[in-house]
Amino acid sequence: MTFADAPPRLTRLTFHGPLSEARAARMVARVAGALRAAERPTVLDLGCGWGELTLRLLAAVPTATAVGVDLNEEDLERGRALARARGLADRVEFASESATDTARGPADVVLCLSSGHALCPADAAPPYTAGALRALRRLVRPGGRVVLGEGFWQRTPTAAELAAMWPDARTDEHLYLGDLTDAAVAAGFRPEWVETASDEEWEEFEAAYLADVEVWLAANPSHPRAARARERADRHRAIWLRGYRRVLGTAYLTLVPVD
Numbered sequence: 001m002t003f004a005d006a007p008p009r010l011t012r013l014t015f016h017g018p019l020s021e022a023r024a025a026r027m028v029a030r031v032a033g034a035l036r037a038a039e040r041p042t043v044l045d046l047g048c049g050w051g052e053l054t055l056r057l058l059a060a061v062p063t064a065t066a067v068g069v070d071l072n073e074e075d076l077e078r079g080r081a082l083a084r085a086r087g088l089a090d091r092v093e094f095a096s097e098s099a100t101d102t103a104r105g106p107a108d109v110v111l112c113l114s115s116g117h118a119l120c121p122a123d124a125a126p127p128y129t130a131g132a133l134r135a136l137r138r139l140v141r142p143g144g145r146v147v148l149g150e151g152f153w154q155r156t157p158t159a160a161e162l163a164a165m166w167p168d169a170r171t172d173e174h175l176y177l178g179d180l181t182d183a184a185v186a187a188g189f190r191p192e193w194v195e196t197a198s199d200e201e202w203e204e205f206e207a208a209y210l211a212d213v214e215v216w217l218a219a220n221p222s223h224p225r226a227a228r229a230r231e232r233a234d235r236h237r238a239i240w241l242r243g244y245r246r247v248l249g250t251a252y253l254t255l256v257p258v259d
């Protein structure tokens with residue numbers, strides 16, 4: 001039996017959200033124009049994790065620079081290593097700091113992918129969307145673009161589904177897609193593109209989220225860390241399969257700030 005030091009974490013994910021290669025490529029192509037039009041193009045990635053989409057934007061626009069901010073040092077270090085491997089390290093800073101009330105920006109492209117909560121104070125009441133959108137409007141330059149990846153209810157969850165979700169899940173935690181898009185308009189944007197993650201993107205994401213831990217657990221059932229890893233994986237899988245699968249969606253809004 002192999003006793004590895006720790007279960008692997010998120011090694012099977014390319015993006016930390018339900019986002020396919022094809023959709024990511026379309027997003028990069030869509031917002032790259034706003035970067036190319038800027039004199040000194042900048043990207044700001046809020047709650048960046050390892051910043052995969054930001055790195056792809058930098059690869060597409062060689063004059064651009066970027067800052068990603070996050071609180072997870074392990075993910076930031078993964079971003080720095082990816083940047084070094086792709087020859088992008090001199091154009092990106094992965095900063096270990098909170099995105100809440102950030103002093104960074106404004107930028108020509110602002111990304112906030114599955115991290116709208118990072119823009120709101122810890123004591124803010126859900127839904128966080130309006131507060132996040134206000135912050136994003138302040139952080140984007142005229143003529144720029146915001147890409148917001150945000151949860152929305154595909155339909156109202158049943159009581160049983162809500163009970164099976166994360167602790168204290170509430171129906172007022174998310175908006176419906178129309179209301180989410182209206183909230184973006186109310187915050188001072190026009191929606192250039194409204195798209196939603198498919199079932200296939202969700203299933204790819206959720207499977208990849210747990211796959212490396214599941215394979216490790218099968219090989220290391222008696223490891224001192226196995227009980228906790230097994231409990232966490234089983235809990236996450238139940239929350240997904242019995243709770244939010246096909247109920248919670250992810251919308252990707254490409255937003256243009258109104259002058």
Ligand SMILES: C[S@@+](CC[C@H](N)C(=O)[O-])C[C@H]1O[C@@H](n2cnc3c(N)ncnc32)[C@H](O)[C@@H]1O
Pocket residue numbers: 015016017046047048049050051052069070071072075097098099100112113114115117118119
């Ligand atoms: C679901 S992940 C998305 C990561 C990345 N945007 C992506 O799409 O790959 C959410 C991220 O938000 C970060 N986060 C949470 N609160 C934050 C805060 N106050 N400031 C900065 N990042 C935060 C987490 O550490 C995590 O990396």
